[in-house]
Amino acid sequence: MSAEKFIKNxxxxxxxxxxxAIVIISLGIRQTFGMFYFDFSTDLGITLSQFGFALxxxxxxxxxxxxxxGVITDKYGGHIAVSIGFVFYLAGILLLYSQYNTGLYFVxxxxxxxxxxxxxxxxxxxxxxxxxxxxxxxxxxxxxIVTASGSFGYFISPVFVRYSLxxxxxxxxxxxxxxxxxIGLILAFFLTTPKNVAGGKINDNQTAIEALTEAFNNKSFIxxxxxxxxxxxxxxxxxxxxxVYISDRGLPExxxxxxxxxxxxxxxxxxxxxxYLAQKFSKKIILSIIYLARGLVIAIFIFLPPSPIxxxxxxxxFGFLWLSTVPPTMGLVGFIFxxxxxGLLYGIVFLSHQIGSFFGAYLGGVFxxxxxxxxxxxxxxxxxxxxxxxxxxxxTEKQVARLxxx
Numbered sequence: 115m116s117a118e119k120f121i122k123n124x125x126x127x128x129x130x131x132x133x134x135a136i137v138i139i140s141l142g143i144r145q146t147f148g149m150f151y152f153d154f155s156t157d158l159g160i161t162l163s164q165f166g167f168a169l170x171x172x173x174x175x176x177x178x179x180x181x182x183x184g185v186i187t188d189k190y191g192g193h194i195a196v197s198i199g200f201v202f203y204l205a206g207i208l209l210l211y212s213q214y215n216t217g218l219y220f221v222x223x224x225x226x227x228x229x230x231x232x233x234x235x236x237x238x239x240x241x242x243x244x245x246x247x248x249x250x251x252x253x254x255x256x257x258x259i260v261t262a263s264g265s266f267g268y269f270i271s272p273v274f275v276r277y278s279l280x281x282x283x284x285x286x287x288x289x290x291x292x293x294x295x296x297i298g299l300i301l302a303f304f305l306t307t308p309k310n311v312a313g314g315k316i317n318d319n320q321t322a323i324e325a326l327t328e329a330f331n332n333k334s335f336i337x338x339x340x341x342x343x344x345x346x347x348x349x350x351x352x353x354x355x356x357x358v359y360i361s362d363r364g365l366p367e368x369x370x371x372x373x374x375x376x377x378x379x380x381x382x383x384x385x386x387x388x389x390y391l392a393q394k395f396s397k398k399i400i401l402s403i404i405y406l407a408r409g410l411v412i413a414i415f416i417f418l419p420p421s422p423i424x425x426x427x428x429x430x431x432f433g434f435l436w437l438s439t440v441p442p443t444m445g446l447v448g449f450i451f452x453x454x455x456x457g458l459l460y461g462i463v464f465l466s467h468q469i470g471s472f473f474g475a476y477l478g479g480v481f482x483x484x485x486x487x488x489x490x491x492x493x494x495x496x497x498x499x500x501x502x503x504x505x506x507x508x509x510t511e512k513q514v515a516r517l518x519x520x
Contacts, residue, residue: 120256125306126247130256132304133240134263136196139298140203140235142267143291145374146275147172147224148354153284158216162358166479168225169354170472173346175229176236177468181461183234184242185322187307188457192243196302199234202227204295211288235298237264237440238464242457245448246308251393253453254445258389261440265385268378268436276371320516325455328516329462334509338446339466341401344502345439346470348408351491352377352432355478359488363420372422376429381436388438389445397442397449398509405506408435409499416492446509452517 121127147169154160160168183195206227209215215223233239241260248256278287320328329335357370391400415428447463448456478491 120252122247128304129247129306130244130259132301133244133260135301136235136240136298136305137237137260137264138267139294139301140199140232140267141237141264142271143203143294144172144228144232144236145268145353145378146271148357149272149275149279149370149374150284151357153279154220157284158220160216160220161483162479163476163483164220164479166354166476168221169350170474170476171221171225172229172232173350173468173471173475175226175468176232177346177465177471179230179233180238180464180468181458183239184455184457184459184461186234187239187242188322188455191307192239192305192457193303193307195234195239196305197299199231199239200295200299200302201231203231203235204292204299206231207288207292207295211285211292233461235302237261237437238460239457240305241440241444242460243305243307245444245456246453250449253448254392254397254441255386255389257444258385258392258441261389261437262382262385265378265381265433265437268381268433269375270378272371272374272378320454322455322458325451325458326462328514329451329459332450332514334446334450334511335459335463337505337509338443339463341405341502341505342439342443342463342467343470344405344498345443346467346472347474347498348412348470348495349436349474350471351474351478351495354475355482355488355491358482360425362487365420365422365425369422369425373425373429376426377433377436380430380433381438384434384436384438385441387434389441392442392445396511397446398506398511400442401439401506402503404435404438405499405502408432409496409503411435412492412495412499416489446511449511449513451514 121130151160151162151165154165155162183199186195186198206223209219209223209227237260241257244256244260245253275287278290282290353374356373360367360370360373388400388404411428411431415424418424443463444456444460447460451459474491478488481490482488
């Protein structure tokens with residue numbers, strides 16, 4: 115595949131680069147909220163259960179508003195959806211910085227406003243816009259590139275935030291976040307959503323309601339949606355609670371930063387590998403392998419004696435599997451149903467992901483407050499890995515009849 119065929123024109127290139135930068139900013143900031151917990155606990159009186167609930171609500175609203183921003187994207191363009199999202203993001207960060215940042219205000223800032231913002235600025239909308247520019251032959255790889263760019267944000271943000279928290283304090287760190295979010299707001303207007311989506315036969319007369327009805331009558335869509343719940347549980351449990359878990363296990367604080375950074379670094383390789391392999395092999399088999407591998411990595415992490423070496427291994431291995439589920443999942447949605455309503459349909463699948471994220475963040479904190487450890491949260495994570503590994507197997511990788519007609 116030549117570069118000329120992959121990047122068809124300047125518009126595609128600008129859209130791809132802008133989407134990559136947007137997810138670096140959005141996901142890079144979101145990934146580090148767990149590192150603020152000890153400061154929020156000391157200065158704002160936030161308990162672990164409250165913190166877990168706020169971040170869980172953030173994840174849930176991210177998922178709830180994802181389909182709505184998908185509708186805006188499919189109808190009016192991704193630049194409109196993402197710019198609205200960054201306005202919410204900026205409002206949430208500034209409220210968290212202000213004197214109105216405790217109790218309900220805290221939940222409103224980090225849970226509600228930022229949760230709504232992520233529905234537009236995080237992976238689903240930028241990736242869906244990029245997907246519309248590429249045909250089936252290289253669409254999954256293009257989506258993998260955008261997803262991997264978010265991993266770069268995951269990689270650099272923990273190191274930067276740790277340095278900034280020590281040198282500048284958490285308030286000034288939030289102001290730096292605000293500056294990056296403003297840059298993201300500008301970049302949003304460089305996202306171009308094509309009027310004629312690339313690849314496959316498109317039924318231009320299909321409505322959004324008809325697209326939803328078609329999807330929910332398809333068992334493969336249901337299986338895919340159920341499986342993505344598990345992905346959300348896994349990554350939000352880790353991103354939210356790994357700082358406290360590392361402290362509980364008596365490991366040095368640098369292990370937290372290392373784990374989060376290794377997740378970001380190896381996620382780059384994982385998503386690119388997943389995106390490439392999903393073009394060559396069965397997407398559902400790739401997803402089953404990823405989820406089963408996650409369960410194995412978690413088991414090694416929690417059952418072996420704690421050590422920095424095991425912590426680093428976990429960051430590397432889990433990072434490789436972190437967002438590697440996204441390219442084959444979105445690839446399946448686009449292949450089975452076409453790309454006209456991919457923003458909406460992937461938004462529905464992603465809502466399931468975020469429901470899992472809510473329970474992972476919230477119940478992790480509840481279990482720790484009740485029992486003094488995360489053991490039950492980890493046990494559930496392993497069981498869910500097995501469930502997800504099996505639920506993808508019945509998926510039929512076949513286009514709906516509408517796309518097969520001539």
